[in-house]
Amino acid sequence: MSITEVVSLDIGHSAVKAAFANKDGVRQTFLFPAVVSSAVVISDETEARRAALETVRVGNRDYFVGHTALIQAAQTATTGLSENWIETPEHTALLVGGLQKIRAAAGLDNAKMLVLGLPAKMFTRQRNRLKEIAAAAVGPEMDIRVIPQPIGAYYLNILDTNGTPARSLSAESWGIVEIGHYTTDFALIRNGRWAENGSGSCNGVRVAAEHLVRILADTRKITIDLFEAEEALRTREIRVWGKGEDVSEEVQHAVEYLVSEVVDNAVRLMEGIVSRLNGVIVAGGGANLVYAALREKWPHAVMIETPRFAVVEGMRRYGLSVRYAASVMGR
Ligand SMILES: Nc1ncnc2c1ncn2[C@@H]1O[C@H](COP(=O)(O)OP(=O)(O)OP(=O)(O)O)[C@@H](O)[C@H]1O
Ligand SMILES: [Mg+2]
Missing domain, CATH: 3.30.420.40 (ATPase, nucleotide binding domain)
Known part of the structure:
Protein backbone atom coordinates (compact mmCIF):
# COMPACT_ATOMS: atom_id res chain seq x y z
CA MET A 1 0.00 0.00 0.00
CA PRO A 165 -0.64 3.82 16.43
CA ALA A 166 2.19 5.49 18.32
CA ARG A 167 0.71 4.22 21.59
CA SER A 168 -2.04 1.81 22.62
CA LEU A 169 -5.40 3.29 21.61
CA SER A 170 -7.40 1.34 24.16
CA ALA A 171 -5.17 2.41 27.05
CA GLU A 172 -5.83 6.12 26.68
CA SER A 173 -8.73 8.56 27.06
CA TRP A 174 -8.71 12.08 25.63
CA GLY A 175 -10.86 15.15 25.47
CA ILE A 176 -10.84 17.25 22.30
CA VAL A 177 -11.76 20.91 21.91
CA GLU A 178 -11.68 22.02 18.27
CA ILE A 179 -12.23 25.73 17.72
CA GLY A 180 -13.44 26.33 14.15
CA HIS A 181 -14.87 29.34 12.42
CA TYR A 182 -18.58 28.61 12.77
CA THR A 183 -18.51 26.02 15.52
CA THR A 184 -16.36 24.78 18.33
CA ASP A 185 -16.63 21.03 18.62
CA PHE A 186 -16.12 19.03 21.80
CA ALA A 187 -15.49 15.30 21.86
CA LEU A 188 -14.49 12.62 24.28
CA ILE A 189 -12.56 9.46 23.49
CA ARG A 190 -12.67 6.80 26.20
CA ASN A 191 -10.20 3.96 25.83
CA GLY A 192 -9.97 4.47 22.10
CA ARG A 193 -13.72 4.83 21.49
CA TRP A 194 -15.79 7.92 20.76
CA ALA A 195 -18.12 8.59 23.71
CA GLU A 196 -20.97 10.44 22.09
CA ASN A 197 -22.32 11.77 25.38
CA GLY A 198 -19.22 13.88 25.92
CA SER A 199 -19.73 15.58 22.56
CA GLY A 200 -21.27 18.94 21.91
CA SER A 201 -20.73 22.21 20.18
CA CYS A 202 -20.89 25.95 20.66
CA ASN A 203 -19.94 29.03 18.64
CA GLY A 204 -16.58 29.38 16.96
CA VAL A 205 -14.22 32.26 16.13
CA ARG A 206 -17.04 34.00 14.27
CA VAL A 207 -18.51 35.29 17.56
CA ALA A 208 -15.24 37.00 18.43
CA ALA A 209 -15.20 38.62 14.97
CA GLU A 210 -18.80 39.77 15.37
CA HIS A 211 -18.02 41.29 18.75
CA LEU A 212 -15.00 43.07 17.35
CA VAL A 213 -17.14 44.65 14.62
CA ARG A 214 -19.59 45.86 17.27
CA ILE A 215 -16.92 47.09 19.72
CA LEU A 216 -15.10 49.12 17.06
CA ALA A 217 -18.34 50.65 15.80
CA ASP A 218 -19.48 51.57 19.33
CA THR A 219 -16.25 52.87 20.81
CA ARG A 220 -14.28 54.24 17.87
CA LYS A 221 -16.94 54.73 15.18
CA ILE A 222 -14.91 52.51 12.87
CA THR A 223 -16.83 50.30 10.43
CA ILE A 224 -15.22 47.04 9.35
CA ASP A 225 -16.73 43.89 7.86
CA LEU A 226 -16.48 40.37 9.24
CA PHE A 227 -13.58 39.39 6.99
CA GLU A 228 -11.55 42.36 8.21
CA ALA A 229 -12.51 41.61 11.79
CA GLU A 230 -11.29 38.04 11.46
CA GLU A 231 -7.99 39.19 10.09
CA ALA A 232 -7.67 41.73 12.88
CA LEU A 233 -8.07 38.91 15.44
CA ARG A 234 -4.82 37.62 14.06
CA THR A 235 -2.92 40.83 13.32
CA ARG A 236 -4.43 43.02 16.07
CA GLU A 237 -4.42 45.81 13.55
CA ILE A 238 -6.79 47.35 11.01
CA ARG A 239 -6.19 49.63 8.03
CA VAL A 240 -7.73 53.08 8.15
CA TRP A 241 -6.96 55.36 5.21
CA GLY A 242 -3.98 53.20 4.33
CA LYS A 243 -2.50 53.34 7.82
CA GLY A 244 -2.33 50.48 10.30
CA GLU A 245 -4.17 51.13 13.57
CA ASP A 246 -3.62 49.16 16.71
CA VAL A 247 -6.78 47.44 17.97
CA SER A 248 -5.22 44.95 20.39
CA GLU A 249 -7.30 46.12 23.32
CA GLU A 250 -10.54 45.69 21.38
CA VAL A 251 -9.38 42.30 20.10
CA GLN A 252 -8.73 41.23 23.68
CA HIS A 253 -12.29 42.09 24.69
CA ALA A 254 -13.78 40.41 21.62
CA VAL A 255 -11.79 37.24 22.24
CA GLU A 256 -12.97 37.13 25.85
CA TYR A 257 -16.52 36.39 24.65
CA LEU A 258 -15.31 33.41 22.68
CA VAL A 259 -13.08 32.20 25.50
CA SER A 260 -15.82 32.28 28.12
CA GLU A 261 -18.28 30.47 25.86
CA VAL A 262 -15.76 27.77 24.99
CA VAL A 263 -14.54 27.34 28.55
CA ASP A 264 -18.10 27.19 29.96
CA ASN A 265 -19.08 24.49 27.49
CA ALA A 266 -15.87 22.55 27.94
CA VAL A 267 -16.45 22.49 31.69
CA ARG A 268 -20.11 21.52 31.30
CA LEU A 269 -19.28 18.61 29.00
CA MET A 270 -16.08 17.31 30.56
CA GLU A 271 -15.76 18.43 34.16
CA GLY A 272 -16.89 15.10 35.60
CA ILE A 273 -14.18 13.15 33.88
CA VAL A 274 -11.49 15.58 32.84
CA SER A 275 -9.02 14.92 35.67
CA ARG A 276 -8.89 11.24 34.68
CA LEU A 277 -8.17 11.86 31.00
CA ASN A 278 -4.68 11.53 29.55
CA GLY A 279 -5.08 15.05 28.29
CA VAL A 280 -7.27 17.52 26.43
CA ILE A 281 -6.30 18.28 22.84
CA VAL A 282 -6.88 21.85 21.71
CA ALA A 283 -7.05 22.21 17.91
CA GLY A 284 -8.72 24.17 15.08
CA GLY A 285 -7.83 27.54 13.60
CA GLY A 286 -8.93 29.36 16.75
CA ALA A 287 -6.87 27.18 19.13
CA ASN A 288 -4.37 29.84 20.08
CA LEU A 289 -7.14 32.24 21.09
CA VAL A 290 -8.47 29.85 23.73
CA TYR A 291 -5.59 27.59 24.68
CA ALA A 292 -4.19 29.67 27.56
CA ALA A 293 -7.57 29.85 29.30
CA LEU A 294 -8.15 26.10 28.98
CA ARG A 295 -4.65 25.34 30.15
CA GLU A 296 -5.20 27.45 33.24
CA LYS A 297 -8.15 25.24 34.18
CA TRP A 298 -6.72 21.98 32.99
CA PRO A 299 -2.93 21.56 33.25
CA HIS A 300 -2.95 18.58 30.88
CA ALA A 301 -4.41 20.59 27.97
CA VAL A 302 -2.12 20.33 24.94
CA MET A 303 -2.17 22.47 21.84
CA ILE A 304 -1.43 20.92 18.45
CA GLU A 305 1.47 22.62 16.67
CA THR A 306 -0.35 23.58 13.47
CA PRO A 307 -3.85 23.57 14.93
CA ARG A 308 -5.75 24.57 11.79
N1 LIG B 1 -3.46 32.41 14.04
C1 LIG B 1 -4.75 32.63 14.20
N2 LIG B 1 -5.20 33.43 15.20
C2 LIG B 1 -6.51 33.64 15.37
N3 LIG B 1 -7.45 33.12 14.58
C3 LIG B 1 -7.08 32.33 13.58
C4 LIG B 1 -5.71 32.03 13.32
N4 LIG B 1 -5.65 31.21 12.25
C5 LIG B 1 -6.92 31.01 11.85
N5 LIG B 1 -7.77 31.70 12.63
C6 LIG B 1 -9.22 31.72 12.56
O1 LIG B 1 -9.69 30.51 13.08
C7 LIG B 1 -10.98 30.24 12.57
C8 LIG B 1 -11.16 28.78 12.45
O2 LIG B 1 -10.41 28.25 11.40
P1 LIG B 1 -10.75 26.79 10.88
O3 LIG B 1 -10.12 26.64 9.55
O4 LIG B 1 -10.41 25.79 11.92
O5 LIG B 1 -12.35 26.89 10.75
P2 LIG B 1 -13.30 26.14 9.73
O6 LIG B 1 -12.93 24.69 9.73
O7 LIG B 1 -13.28 26.81 8.41
O8 LIG B 1 -14.72 26.35 10.41
P3 LIG B 1 -15.82 25.28 10.89
O9 LIG B 1 -15.06 24.12 11.45
O10 LIG B 1 -16.62 25.98 11.93
O11 LIG B 1 -16.60 24.93 9.68
C9 LIG B 1 -11.13 31.07 11.30
O12 LIG B 1 -12.15 32.00 11.55
C10 LIG B 1 -9.78 31.75 11.15
O13 LIG B 1 -9.91 33.08 10.71
MG1 LIG C 1 -13.44 23.08 10.90
Whole structure:
Protein backbone atom coordinates (compact mmCIF):
# COMPACT_ATOMS: atom_id res chain seq x y z
CA MET A 1 0.00 0.00 0.00
CA SER A 2 1.28 3.48 -0.84
CA ILE A 3 0.63 6.56 1.28
CA THR A 4 -0.42 8.39 -1.88
CA GLU A 5 -3.63 6.33 -1.90
CA VAL A 6 -5.26 8.26 0.96
CA VAL A 7 -6.25 11.92 0.79
CA SER A 8 -8.41 13.98 3.11
CA LEU A 9 -10.50 17.14 2.96
CA ASP A 10 -11.76 19.13 5.94
CA ILE A 11 -14.44 21.32 4.42
CA GLY A 12 -14.86 24.14 6.91
CA HIS A 13 -16.90 27.32 6.89
CA SER A 14 -13.87 29.56 6.55
CA ALA A 15 -11.47 27.35 4.63
CA VAL A 16 -11.15 23.95 2.99
CA LYS A 17 -8.11 22.12 4.31
CA ALA A 18 -6.43 19.29 2.38
CA ALA A 19 -3.86 16.65 3.36
CA PHE A 20 -2.17 14.15 1.06
CA ALA A 21 1.21 12.76 0.03
CA ASN A 22 2.70 13.91 -3.27
CA LYS A 23 4.23 11.78 -6.01
CA ASP A 24 7.51 11.57 -4.06
CA GLY A 25 5.66 10.38 -0.96
CA VAL A 26 6.14 13.72 0.83
CA ARG A 27 3.28 14.80 3.10
CA GLN A 28 1.62 18.09 2.22
CA THR A 29 -1.25 20.29 3.29
CA PHE A 30 -2.88 23.36 1.83
CA LEU A 31 -5.99 25.42 2.36
CA PHE A 32 -8.20 27.64 0.26
CA PRO A 33 -11.07 29.94 1.19
CA ALA A 34 -14.41 28.14 1.45
CA VAL A 35 -15.93 30.48 -1.10
CA VAL A 36 -17.99 29.48 -4.14
CA SER A 37 -19.47 31.51 -6.96
CA SER A 38 -20.99 30.86 -10.36
CA ALA A 39 -18.27 30.69 -12.99
CA VAL A 40 -18.00 33.51 -15.49
CA VAL A 41 -15.99 33.75 -18.70
CA ILE A 42 -12.54 35.24 -18.12
CA SER A 43 -10.99 36.94 -21.12
CA ASP A 44 -7.43 37.33 -19.83
CA GLU A 45 -5.54 34.20 -20.84
CA THR A 46 -3.21 33.91 -17.85
CA GLU A 47 -6.08 34.50 -15.44
CA ALA A 48 -8.24 31.99 -17.31
CA ARG A 49 -5.55 29.33 -17.02
CA ARG A 50 -5.19 29.99 -13.32
CA ALA A 51 -8.97 29.85 -12.89
CA ALA A 52 -9.26 26.48 -14.64
CA LEU A 53 -7.86 24.68 -11.60
CA GLU A 54 -10.51 26.32 -9.44
CA THR A 55 -13.42 25.72 -11.81
CA VAL A 56 -15.67 22.74 -11.22
CA ARG A 57 -18.84 21.38 -12.75
CA VAL A 58 -21.66 20.32 -10.44
CA GLY A 59 -24.81 19.10 -12.13
CA ASN A 60 -24.92 21.19 -15.28
CA ARG A 61 -23.42 24.36 -13.84
CA ASP A 62 -19.85 25.60 -13.54
CA TYR A 63 -18.58 27.09 -10.29
CA PHE A 64 -15.48 28.92 -9.18
CA VAL A 65 -14.06 27.96 -5.80
CA GLY A 66 -11.39 29.45 -3.53
CA HIS A 67 -9.38 32.52 -4.50
CA THR A 68 -10.84 32.54 -7.99
CA ALA A 69 -14.35 32.81 -6.56
CA LEU A 70 -13.18 35.57 -4.22
CA ILE A 71 -11.45 37.58 -6.91
CA GLN A 72 -13.61 37.03 -9.97
CA ALA A 73 -17.06 37.17 -8.47
CA ALA A 74 -16.94 38.46 -4.91
CA GLN A 75 -20.50 39.83 -5.03
CA THR A 76 -22.08 36.45 -5.64
CA ALA A 77 -19.74 34.38 -3.53
CA THR A 78 -21.30 32.29 -0.77
CA THR A 79 -20.20 30.22 2.16
CA GLY A 80 -22.52 27.77 3.81
CA LEU A 81 -24.00 28.66 7.14
CA SER A 82 -26.88 26.22 7.32
CA GLU A 83 -27.16 22.75 8.77
CA ASN A 84 -28.09 21.44 5.33
CA TRP A 85 -24.86 22.73 3.86
CA ILE A 86 -23.78 19.32 2.58
CA GLU A 87 -26.90 19.18 0.39
CA THR A 88 -25.95 22.31 -1.54
CA PRO A 89 -24.13 22.39 -4.90
CA GLU A 90 -21.70 24.86 -3.30
CA HIS A 91 -20.54 22.28 -0.77
CA THR A 92 -20.13 19.70 -3.54
CA ALA A 93 -18.16 22.28 -5.54
CA LEU A 94 -15.73 22.70 -2.62
CA LEU A 95 -15.35 18.93 -2.36
CA VAL A 96 -14.74 18.38 -6.07
CA GLY A 97 -12.52 21.48 -6.27
CA GLY A 98 -10.51 20.31 -3.27
CA LEU A 99 -9.87 16.91 -4.82
CA GLN A 100 -8.95 18.52 -8.15
CA LYS A 101 -6.44 20.77 -6.39
CA ILE A 102 -4.99 17.83 -4.43
CA ARG A 103 -4.39 15.90 -7.65
CA ALA A 104 -2.69 18.88 -9.25
CA ALA A 105 -0.52 19.57 -6.19
CA ALA A 106 0.39 15.90 -5.72
CA GLY A 107 1.43 15.53 -9.33
CA LEU A 108 -0.34 12.20 -9.58
CA ASP A 109 -3.79 10.67 -9.49
CA ASN A 110 -3.45 7.75 -7.15
CA ALA A 111 -6.09 8.54 -4.53
CA LYS A 112 -8.21 5.51 -3.72
CA MET A 113 -9.62 6.69 -0.40
CA LEU A 114 -11.05 10.10 0.45
CA VAL A 115 -11.59 10.90 4.14
CA LEU A 116 -14.12 13.61 4.97
CA GLY A 117 -15.39 15.03 8.27
CA LEU A 118 -18.59 16.34 9.80
CA PRO A 119 -19.18 18.39 12.94
CA ALA A 120 -19.72 15.97 15.83
CA LYS A 121 -23.29 17.19 16.30
CA MET A 122 -24.21 16.35 12.71
CA PHE A 123 -22.22 13.16 12.34
CA THR A 124 -24.80 10.49 13.11
CA ARG A 125 -27.50 12.18 11.10
CA GLN A 126 -25.51 13.15 8.01
CA ARG A 127 -22.73 10.61 7.69
CA ASN A 128 -24.43 8.29 5.17
CA ARG A 129 -25.88 11.16 3.20
CA LEU A 130 -22.45 12.81 2.86
CA LYS A 131 -21.02 9.51 1.64
CA GLU A 132 -23.76 9.30 -0.99
CA ILE A 133 -23.26 12.87 -2.12
CA ALA A 134 -19.49 12.50 -2.27
CA ALA A 135 -19.68 9.22 -4.18
CA ALA A 136 -22.01 10.79 -6.74
CA ALA A 137 -19.58 13.69 -7.14
CA VAL A 138 -16.23 11.89 -7.32
CA GLY A 139 -17.20 8.47 -8.68
CA PRO A 140 -18.00 5.09 -7.15
CA GLU A 141 -14.44 3.76 -7.36
CA MET A 142 -13.28 6.07 -4.55
CA ASP A 143 -13.55 4.59 -1.04
CA ILE A 144 -15.17 7.39 1.00
CA ARG A 145 -14.89 7.56 4.79
CA VAL A 146 -16.50 10.09 7.09
CA ILE A 147 -15.46 10.76 10.70
CA PRO A 148 -16.47 13.40 13.27
CA GLN A 149 -14.13 16.38 12.75
CA PRO A 150 -12.79 16.64 16.31
CA ILE A 151 -11.83 12.97 16.19
CA GLY A 152 -9.41 13.94 13.42
CA ALA A 153 -7.41 15.89 16.00
CA TYR A 154 -7.38 12.81 18.24
CA TYR A 155 -6.02 10.62 15.44
CA LEU A 156 -3.32 13.19 14.76
CA ASN A 157 -2.26 12.81 18.36
CA ILE A 158 -2.21 9.01 18.52
CA LEU A 159 -1.33 7.80 14.99
CA ASP A 160 2.04 8.47 13.38
CA THR A 161 2.40 9.93 9.88
CA ASN A 162 1.89 6.50 8.33
CA GLY A 163 -1.28 5.83 10.30
CA THR A 164 0.36 3.42 12.76
CA PRO A 165 -0.64 3.82 16.43
CA ALA A 166 2.19 5.49 18.32
CA ARG A 167 0.71 4.22 21.59
CA SER A 168 -2.04 1.81 22.62
CA LEU A 169 -5.40 3.29 21.61
CA SER A 170 -7.40 1.34 24.16
CA ALA A 171 -5.17 2.41 27.05
CA GLU A 172 -5.83 6.12 26.68
CA SER A 173 -8.73 8.56 27.06
CA TRP A 174 -8.71 12.08 25.63
CA GLY A 175 -10.86 15.15 25.47
CA ILE A 176 -10.84 17.25 22.30
CA VAL A 177 -11.76 20.91 21.91
CA GLU A 178 -11.68 22.02 18.27
CA ILE A 179 -12.23 25.73 17.72
CA GLY A 180 -13.44 26.33 14.15
CA HIS A 181 -14.87 29.34 12.42
CA TYR A 182 -18.58 28.61 12.77
CA THR A 183 -18.51 26.02 15.52
CA THR A 184 -16.36 24.78 18.33
CA ASP A 185 -16.63 21.03 18.62
CA PHE A 186 -16.12 19.03 21.80
CA ALA A 187 -15.49 15.30 21.86
CA LEU A 188 -14.49 12.62 24.28
CA ILE A 189 -12.56 9.46 23.49
CA ARG A 190 -12.67 6.80 26.20
CA ASN A 191 -10.20 3.96 25.83
CA GLY A 192 -9.97 4.47 22.10
CA ARG A 193 -13.72 4.83 21.49
CA TRP A 194 -15.79 7.92 20.76
CA ALA A 195 -18.12 8.59 23.71
CA GLU A 196 -20.97 10.44 22.09
CA ASN A 197 -22.32 11.77 25.38
CA GLY A 198 -19.22 13.88 25.92
CA SER A 199 -19.73 15.58 22.56
CA GLY A 200 -21.27 18.94 21.91
CA SER A 201 -20.73 22.21 20.18
CA CYS A 202 -20.89 25.95 20.66
CA ASN A 203 -19.94 29.03 18.64
CA GLY A 204 -16.58 29.38 16.96
CA VAL A 205 -14.22 32.26 16.13
CA ARG A 206 -17.04 34.00 14.27
CA VAL A 207 -18.51 35.29 17.56
CA ALA A 208 -15.24 37.00 18.43
CA ALA A 209 -15.20 38.62 14.97
CA GLU A 210 -18.80 39.77 15.37
CA HIS A 211 -18.02 41.29 18.75
CA LEU A 212 -15.00 43.07 17.35
CA VAL A 213 -17.14 44.65 14.62
CA ARG A 214 -19.59 45.86 17.27
CA ILE A 215 -16.92 47.09 19.72
CA LEU A 216 -15.10 49.12 17.06
CA ALA A 217 -18.34 50.65 15.80
CA ASP A 218 -19.48 51.57 19.33
CA THR A 219 -16.25 52.87 20.81
CA ARG A 220 -14.28 54.24 17.87
CA LYS A 221 -16.94 54.73 15.18
CA ILE A 222 -14.91 52.51 12.87
CA THR A 223 -16.83 50.30 10.43
CA ILE A 224 -15.22 47.04 9.35
CA ASP A 225 -16.73 43.89 7.86
CA LEU A 226 -16.48 40.37 9.24
CA PHE A 227 -13.58 39.39 6.99
CA GLU A 228 -11.55 42.36 8.21
CA ALA A 229 -12.51 41.61 11.79
CA GLU A 230 -11.29 38.04 11.46
CA GLU A 231 -7.99 39.19 10.09
CA ALA A 232 -7.67 41.73 12.88
CA LEU A 233 -8.07 38.91 15.44
CA ARG A 234 -4.82 37.62 14.06
CA THR A 235 -2.92 40.83 13.32
CA ARG A 236 -4.43 43.02 16.07
CA GLU A 237 -4.42 45.81 13.55
CA ILE A 238 -6.79 47.35 11.01
CA ARG A 239 -6.19 49.63 8.03
CA VAL A 240 -7.73 53.08 8.15
CA TRP A 241 -6.96 55.36 5.21
CA GLY A 242 -3.98 53.20 4.33
CA LYS A 243 -2.50 53.34 7.82
CA GLY A 244 -2.33 50.48 10.30
CA GLU A 245 -4.17 51.13 13.57
CA ASP A 246 -3.62 49.16 16.71
CA VAL A 247 -6.78 47.44 17.97
CA SER A 248 -5.22 44.95 20.39
CA GLU A 249 -7.30 46.12 23.32
CA GLU A 250 -10.54 45.69 21.38
CA VAL A 251 -9.38 42.30 20.10
CA GLN A 252 -8.73 41.23 23.68
CA HIS A 253 -12.29 42.09 24.69
CA ALA A 254 -13.78 40.41 21.62
CA VAL A 255 -11.79 37.24 22.24
CA GLU A 256 -12.97 37.13 25.85
CA TYR A 257 -16.52 36.39 24.65
CA LEU A 258 -15.31 33.41 22.68
CA VAL A 259 -13.08 32.20 25.50
CA SER A 260 -15.82 32.28 28.12
CA GLU A 261 -18.28 30.47 25.86
CA VAL A 262 -15.76 27.77 24.99
CA VAL A 263 -14.54 27.34 28.55
CA ASP A 264 -18.10 27.19 29.96
CA ASN A 265 -19.08 24.49 27.49
CA ALA A 266 -15.87 22.55 27.94
CA VAL A 267 -16.45 22.49 31.69
CA ARG A 268 -20.11 21.52 31.30
CA LEU A 269 -19.28 18.61 29.00
CA MET A 270 -16.08 17.31 30.56
CA GLU A 271 -15.76 18.43 34.16
CA GLY A 272 -16.89 15.10 35.60
CA ILE A 273 -14.18 13.15 33.88
CA VAL A 274 -11.49 15.58 32.84
CA SER A 275 -9.02 14.92 35.67
CA ARG A 276 -8.89 11.24 34.68
CA LEU A 277 -8.17 11.86 31.00
CA ASN A 278 -4.68 11.53 29.55
CA GLY A 279 -5.08 15.05 28.29
CA VAL A 280 -7.27 17.52 26.43
CA ILE A 281 -6.30 18.28 22.84
CA VAL A 282 -6.88 21.85 21.71
CA ALA A 283 -7.05 22.21 17.91
CA GLY A 284 -8.72 24.17 15.08
CA GLY A 285 -7.83 27.54 13.60
CA GLY A 286 -8.93 29.36 16.75
CA ALA A 287 -6.87 27.18 19.13
CA ASN A 288 -4.37 29.84 20.08
CA LEU A 289 -7.14 32.24 21.09
CA VAL A 290 -8.47 29.85 23.73
CA TYR A 291 -5.59 27.59 24.68
CA ALA A 292 -4.19 29.67 27.56
CA ALA A 293 -7.57 29.85 29.30
CA LEU A 294 -8.15 26.10 28.98
CA ARG A 295 -4.65 25.34 30.15
CA GLU A 296 -5.20 27.45 33.24
CA LYS A 297 -8.15 25.24 34.18
CA TRP A 298 -6.72 21.98 32.99
CA PRO A 299 -2.93 21.56 33.25
CA HIS A 300 -2.95 18.58 30.88
CA ALA A 301 -4.41 20.59 27.97
CA VAL A 302 -2.12 20.33 24.94
CA MET A 303 -2.17 22.47 21.84
CA ILE A 304 -1.43 20.92 18.45
CA GLU A 305 1.47 22.62 16.67
CA THR A 306 -0.35 23.58 13.47
CA PRO A 307 -3.85 23.57 14.93
CA ARG A 308 -5.75 24.57 11.79
CA PHE A 309 -4.52 21.45 9.94
CA ALA A 310 -4.92 19.08 12.90
CA VAL A 311 -8.29 17.70 11.78
CA VAL A 312 -7.40 17.15 8.13
CA GLU A 313 -3.99 15.58 8.81
CA GLY A 314 -5.55 13.35 11.47
CA MET A 315 -8.22 12.28 8.99
CA ARG A 316 -5.49 11.32 6.52
CA ARG A 317 -3.73 9.22 9.16
CA TYR A 318 -7.02 7.56 10.08
CA GLY A 319 -7.57 6.68 6.41
CA LEU A 320 -4.11 5.13 6.22
CA SER A 321 -4.75 3.03 9.33
CA VAL A 322 -8.03 1.72 7.87
CA ARG A 323 -6.48 0.99 4.50
CA TYR A 324 -3.51 -0.70 6.03
CA ALA A 325 -5.71 -2.92 8.21
CA ALA A 326 -7.80 -3.84 5.15
CA SER A 327 -4.72 -4.72 3.11
CA VAL A 328 -3.37 -6.95 5.89
CA MET A 329 -6.71 -8.71 6.30
CA GLY A 330 -7.08 -9.18 2.57
CA ARG A 331 -3.75 -10.92 2.24
N1 LIG B 1 -3.46 32.41 14.04
C1 LIG B 1 -4.75 32.63 14.20
N2 LIG B 1 -5.20 33.43 15.20
C2 LIG B 1 -6.51 33.64 15.37
N3 LIG B 1 -7.45 33.12 14.58
C3 LIG B 1 -7.08 32.33 13.58
C4 LIG B 1 -5.71 32.03 13.32
N4 LIG B 1 -5.65 31.21 12.25
C5 LIG B 1 -6.92 31.01 11.85
N5 LIG B 1 -7.77 31.70 12.63
C6 LIG B 1 -9.22 31.72 12.56
O1 LIG B 1 -9.69 30.51 13.08
C7 LIG B 1 -10.98 30.24 12.57
C8 LIG B 1 -11.16 28.78 12.45
O2 LIG B 1 -10.41 28.25 11.40
P1 LIG B 1 -10.75 26.79 10.88
O3 LIG B 1 -10.12 26.64 9.55
O4 LIG B 1 -10.41 25.79 11.92
O5 LIG B 1 -12.35 26.89 10.75
P2 LIG B 1 -13.30 26.14 9.73
O6 LIG B 1 -12.93 24.69 9.73
O7 LIG B 1 -13.28 26.81 8.41
O8 LIG B 1 -14.72 26.35 10.41
P3 LIG B 1 -15.82 25.28 10.89
O9 LIG B 1 -15.06 24.12 11.45
O10 LIG B 1 -16.62 25.98 11.93
O11 LIG B 1 -16.60 24.93 9.68
C9 LIG B 1 -11.13 31.07 11.30
O12 LIG B 1 -12.15 32.00 11.55
C10 LIG B 1 -9.78 31.75 11.15
O13 LIG B 1 -9.91 33.08 10.71
MG1 LIG C 1 -13.44 23.08 10.90
